[in-house]
Amino acid sequence: MSVFRRTLPSKRLPRALVLALFAPLALPAAEVTATDAVPVAEASAPDLKPVVVTATRVDQTAFDLPLSIDRLNKEQLQDGRLQINLAESMGRVPGIVVNNRSYLAGDTQISSRGFGARAGFGVRGLRLYSDGIPATMPDGQGQVSHFDLGSAARVEVLRGPFSVLYGSSSGGVISVFTEDGAPGGRIEPSVAFGSYASRRLGSKVSGDTGSLNYVADVSTYTTSGYRDHSAGTRELQNGKLRWNPDADSSLTLVLNAVNMPDLQDPMGLDRRSYETNPAQALAGAYSYNTRKSSDQQQIGLAYEGKTGPDGTLNSTLYLGHRKNITYQSIPAASQAPDTSPGGVSSLAREYWGIDLRWTHKGELAQAPLTVTAGLNYDNLDEARKGYQNFIGTQLGVLGALRRDENNQLHNFDQYLQAQWEPARAWLLMAGLRRNAVKFASKDNYISGTNLDDSGSVNFSDTTPVLGATWHASDALNLYATFGKGFETPTFNELAYRNAAPGMNLSLQAARSNNLELGIKTILGKNTLLNLALFEVRTDNEIVVDTSLFGRTYYRNGGRTERSGLEAALSTSWNNGINLALAYTNLSAVYSDTVTGSTILAGNAIPGIPRSTLTAEATWKHKPSGLNVGFELRSVSKIWVDDANSDAAEGKTMANLRLGLEQGANGWRLKEFLRVDNLGNRTAVGSVIVNEGNKRYFEPEPGRNWLIGAAASYLF
Numbered sequence: 001m002s003v004f005r006r007t008l009p010s011k012r013l014p015r016a017l018v019l020a021l022f023a024p025l026a027l028p029a030a031e032v033t034a035t036d037a038v039p040v041a042e043a044s045a046p047d048l049k050p051v052v053v054t055a056t057r058v059d060q061t062a063f064d065l066p067l068s069i070d071r072l073n074k075e076q077l078q079d080g081r082l083q084i085n086l087a088e089s090m091g092r093v094p095g096i097v098v099n100n101r102s103y104l105a106g107d108t109q110i111s112s113r114g115f116g117a118r119a120g121f122g123v124r125g126l127r128l129y130s131d132g133i134p135a136t137m138p139d140g141q142g143q144v145s146h147f148d149l150g151s152a153a154r155v156e157v158l159r160g161p162f163s164v165l166y167g168s169s170s171g172g173v174i175s176v177f178t179e180d181g182a183p184g185g186r187i188e189p190s191v192a193f194g195s196y197a198s199r200r201l202g203s204k205v206s207g208d209t210g211s212l213n214y215v216a217d218v219s220t221y222t223t224s225g226y227r228d229h230s231a232g233t234r235e236l237q238n239g240k241l242r243w244n245p246d247a248d249s250s251l252t253l254v255l256n257a258v259n260m261p262d263l264q265d266p267m268g269l270d271r272r273s274y275e276t277n278p279a280q281a282l283a284g285a286y287s288y289n290t291r292k293s294s295d296q297q298q299i300g301l302a303y304e305g306k307t308g309p310d311g312t313l314n315s316t317l318y319l320g321h322r323k324n325i326t327y328q329s330i331p332a333a334s335q336a337p338d339t340s341p342g343g344v345s346s347l348a349r350e351y352w353g354i355d356l357r358w359t360h361k362g363e364l365a366q367a368p369l370t371v372t373a374g375l376n377y378d379n380l381d382e383a384r385k386g387y388q389n390f391i392g393t394q395l396g397v398l399g400a401l402r403r404d405e406n407n408q409l410h411n412f413d414q415y416l417q418a419q420w421e422p423a424r425a426w427l428l429m430a431g432l433r434r435n436a437v438k439f440a441s442k443d444n445y446i447s448g449t450n451l452d453d454s455g456s457v458n459f460s461d462t463t464p465v466l467g468a469t470w471h472a473s474d475a476l477n478l479y480a481t482f483g484k485g486f487e488t489p490t491f492n493e494l495a496y497r498n499a500a501p502g503m504n505l506s507l508q509a510a511r512s513n514n515l516e517l518g519i520k521t522i523l524g525k526n527t528l529l530n531l532a533l534f535e536v537r538t539d540n541e542i543v544v545d546t547s548l549f550g551r552t553y554y555r556n557g558g559r560t561e562r563s564g565l566e567a568a569l570s571t572s573w574n575n576g577i578n579l580a581l582a583y584t585n586l587s588a589v590y591s592d593t594v595t596g597s598t599i600l601a602g603n604a605i606p607g608i609p610r611s612t613l614t615a616e617a618t619w620k621h622k623p624s625g626l627n628v629g630f631e632l633r634s635v636s637k638i639w640v641d642d643a644n645s646d647a648a649e650g651k652t653m654a655n656l657r658l659g660l661e662q663g664a665n666g667w668r669l670k671e672f673l674r675v676d677n678l679g680n681r682t683a684v685g686s687v688i689v690n691e692g693n694k695r696y697f698e699p700e701p702g703r704n705w706l707i708g709a710a711a712s713y714l715f
Helices: 015-026 040-044 074-078 161-166 271-276 283-287
Strands: 068-073 096-099 109-112 127-130 152-159 172-178 184-194 198-208 212-223 232-246 249-264 291-306 311-327 344-364 367-387 401-423 426-443 455-473 476-487 510-523 527-539 542-548 551-556 560-572 577-590 611-621 626-635 651-664 667-676 683-687 697-700 704-714
Touching: 068 074, 074 152, 152 161, 161 172, 161 426, 161 455, 161 476, 161 510, 271 697, 344 401, 426 476, 651 683
Parallel strands: 127 172
Antiparallel strands: 068 152, 096 109, 152 172, 184 198, 184 704, 198 212, 212 232, 232 249, 249 291, 291 311, 311 344, 344 367, 367 401, 401 426, 426 455, 455 476, 476 510, 510 527, 527 560, 542 551, 560 577, 577 611, 611 626, 626 651, 651 667, 667 704, 683 697
16 A cells, blocks of 8 residues: 555544434424525426526527527525535536546636637636636636635526637636625525535625625635545635616626635546556655645626616626646756746736627617627736746755746727527527737746747637527527637647747637537426537647646647537426436547647547536425435546547446425525435546646545535524
8 A cells, every 4th residue: 555545534424413414304394484495396497498698698598599508596506515616516517528626726627518628727618707707817718716606696608609709718608697685684604514524614694785785705615635635725705796876777896715725736647546546646746745826816896787778888897816836746857957947837917807898779670689799808917937846855845946937918809799580480699709819928037048938929810600590489499500719829828838948839729610500499398408419620729739747738739520419408397306417429539630749630639528418306395395316427438648548437426415494584494415426436537638647547536425504594
């Protein structure tokens, strides 16, 4: 047994905790009044025509729009869940893969129709928003660590061609919306704890005074981690304050902050290590104390007001600061040349932006017409430094400076979107966005053979999109959409050149053609079925060249092709039983053989599963407040490199959750118990694409448990 292997906490649930959780069953069930809780019949029935705003920036029913968009509600995000990671609930959305790396230092890996699967750091290929404030930097690099699911009312997920209207890197859009305060005031403390010394403490206060609506939520999550050397802490604060000076205008202030100090990184495992002991960390993680610290503070101000009877003006201003410092396991000897950037990466980012848009609702040829026009500007100033990760013989400490540069990026985009209903059976949508992104780097570290690597590069493109919906009947819609995509490299993808110093300014933007055909239909009274067929052809796909010791290098991988099927079904019965199914079949392959690489035409793009299936069944018994949920997720094998030489095996995992709810006299109480990976299967949670030492595998936990409780008092 490895000398670094610690004894894991017991996976047995203490008997006292079980008794504490289910003690309410021995008591008479308190009647749940309308003010205490959402009626079970309402909460359990599927929302057949959810209203969304992410697709068109105005309230619209998703059922009628010619695009793929899904909405997760508060219950689906929070009930019986830890509320830390989007992987907990996003399985209900087809086309989206969210891999939980099971340690906080490893950013959540999210992909949409295969875009973003290559990301070794942060989120790529998607645009992320929290209450309309970008969580994606101007270069396309996104973070979800500050997403506060504990105060979220809903999450909207847009996939396909219309996502290009949000800018470059739009393989999809994920928008989180904070809940509104209830009339009067409400306080909501919560606690959850479970396997691997995991604990989440939260407290939320909210209310509405008529003209002022507020929500403030704070939480702390700590864990020793499933794997050795994977402990971490996340402290999160999120607040929203909305003031309505009159009936036609609102001003919303959004504040959030996250602090994650000294998150341990156990690194990826090679196949032999994974099969021998998936919970271990390799020796380099200890000798260099691989870890990451990150903190971010962000503020946003949004105004909405009428401009006459048919117009609305929206403006959003945001600014923020994010700092990361990462200690990598790069061998000390390899840092001797002047051209080495060292083994510690330090980033300090100041960013701000503004979005102005005007929406007009009128008529064209006596048919409803909605037009939205907008301007968007984002700016990022980055101080990037590199240091040696040793001093003398001491490893894993901040050593001598080896890199020092100031980077700047800004984009200025213009967009136009229109929706017209020329006849009762038709809805037409069209959009156009002009993207202009400029990168510049000033090298301040010039020493010996390390010459001045300053430089700049510009990217620009115009991306159109067109879609149509045919209302065959009140319960059946058919649609088609076509659009062009544009994805620039991020600063992290430009940051390193393989075997050479300086920025990788030769990396080109990727461009794509996207086609989607779909059906949305209501079957009976309580069943919704969505089907989508899509094809995406991309030129100059940005791919991982190689990844070594936590540092990733990128290149262009020629042409690629993605084609697939997405299906989502949700239904309910009068007996309180609900069923949701989400299935994706995706073929993602290289179309070209790329000289000087292992990319061959016909090879699968690594990091992307061919198929995923999620099934969730729930049952609620209103008189007792008891609810039961069973989740099943199946994922096919995932290739780990361009040569398709190895793969993470396919897996099928099952989870079970039990919950209780009581309410009376203004109080509402909820308790839950969940057990994940019921079969105690050994499986890979995510892969590190093209890892140079073949340490591709990041395992996920075996059977583990979580217990939690929350109280809510309305005053």
